[in-house]
Amino acid sequence: DTGVSQDPRHKITKRGQNVTFRCDPISEHNRLYWYRQTLGQGPEFLTYFQNEAQLEKSRLLSDRFSAERPKGSFSTLEIQRTEQGDSAMYLCASSLPRGREQFFGPGTRLTVL
């Protein structure tokens, strides 16, 4: 299967711990996106990359959040000093250039205790 993959699928952590999620996009896609989805809501845009360049960050992305895509392939999303409000599904998507369909991964469900 050459779809978008995310790891881990589930993460349970204690408040104050750091967590890191990984996303592997579809190989020929140069754009990669991170979203957060809470129960009963649609995905909320967090940030996106064109190759290795991070082009836009949402105000939702506090300074505890950092995302990287060092070689323009996979990406990581790190949350430092997690809070209970960070509990959500973190979705990754990838696409070919500009406005075309985004393909979503299965998500990483984060639970902060």
Place this chain on the structure above:
Amino acid sequence: AQSVSQHNHHVILSEAASLELGCNYSYGGTVNLFWYVQYPGQHLQLLLKYFSGDPLVKGIKGFEAEFIKSKFSFNLRKPSVQWSDTAEYFCAVNGLPKTSYDKVIFGPGTSLSVIP
């Protein structure tokens, strides 16, 4: 603020009933419009999209949507639903002002339950 609204939070239908899910967006310019579906336990996938041209768009699994620019709407329809259509449906838009076309804004979603 630019946004996407969906009229119904939860819809319950019997099999073979017709479906229409409402979607409105708050910007009158040129946008791209999407409907995504999330089946239980599965990831988001695209049902259909509108970029330009014929405002009546046909997607997978018998779904269609009509773009009505004057009403800022992009409603999703299906003439006869099946139990397997039970899922969460999200309307989405990109190309809103002061954002790039790469930034997709999603509506809150409509949960559809189809009773056999």
